[in-house]
Amino acid sequence: MNAFTRGIVPAVVLAAGLVLSGCATGPGYDNAGYRQGYARCQQGCGVVQDVRPVYIDSGNPNGGTLGAVIGAVAGGVLGSTIGKGDGRTAATVVGAVAGGVVGNQVGRNSGGGGNAWRIVVRLDNGQYATVTQRDDPRVRNGDYVQIADGRVQPM
Structure with missing residues (x-):
């Protein structure tokens, strides 16, 4: 080569x-x-x-409102079990308000x-x-x- x-x-x-x-x-x-x-x-x-x-x-604009109503009812029922007389009335009102606020947030956040x-x-x-x-x-x-x-x- x-x-x-x-x-x-x-x-x-x-x-x-x-x-x-x-x-x-x-x-x-x-x-x-x-x-x-x-x-x-x-x-x-x-x-x-x-x-x-x-x-x-989620397309569900009422989630917060429905949650607030359910929360207010639940909070009111729980508040009514506390105290006697005017104390019970105050606890029911506070429970309903607090339950409504918490329920509103839960309803908005769980809307999907x-x-x-x-x-x-x-x-x-x-x-x-x-x-x-x-x-x-x-x-x-x-x-x-x-x-x-x-x-x-x-x-």
């Missing part, structure tokens, strides 16, 4: 390797519509397109509103699904996920 052959053959092999490595692609979809390079699932799987925090409004996550997933079949869930899904755009029981779960 001469010096020319020893130098040119490795260079040609290296160049061919570099050119062909540029043809490699990441995971795609096979002919059956499944994402290649990931574990297959029967349904509800796809790629996350968008993840964002949202606020859920709060922070959540909205996740848009492009399913393997090409359709889109949007899921809103309270707990952090711990996924980001491009992650492969499964939707099960109304929740997004990483694969």
Whole structure:
């Protein structure tokens, strides 16, 4: 082997390797519509397109009022068991007021509103699904996920 052959053959092999490595692609979809390079699932799987925090409004504007009424009645009943005569009357009034204030806050806070996550997933079949869930899904755009029981779960 001469010096020319020893130098040119490795260079040609290296160049061919570099050119062909540029043809490699990441995971795609096979002919059956499944994402290649990931574990297959029967349904509800796809790629996350968008993840964002949202606020859920319970849509129940009367939660605080209903809580106040229930709290006032309960507080009044409990207050009426304390003392005698005018003391009992005062305890009933104080119990009703305190129960109404506490009930109002409980009614507002338990209305179902709060922070959540909205996740848009492009399913393997090409359709889109949007899921809103309270707990952090711990996924980001491009992650492969499964939707099960109304929740997004990483694969």
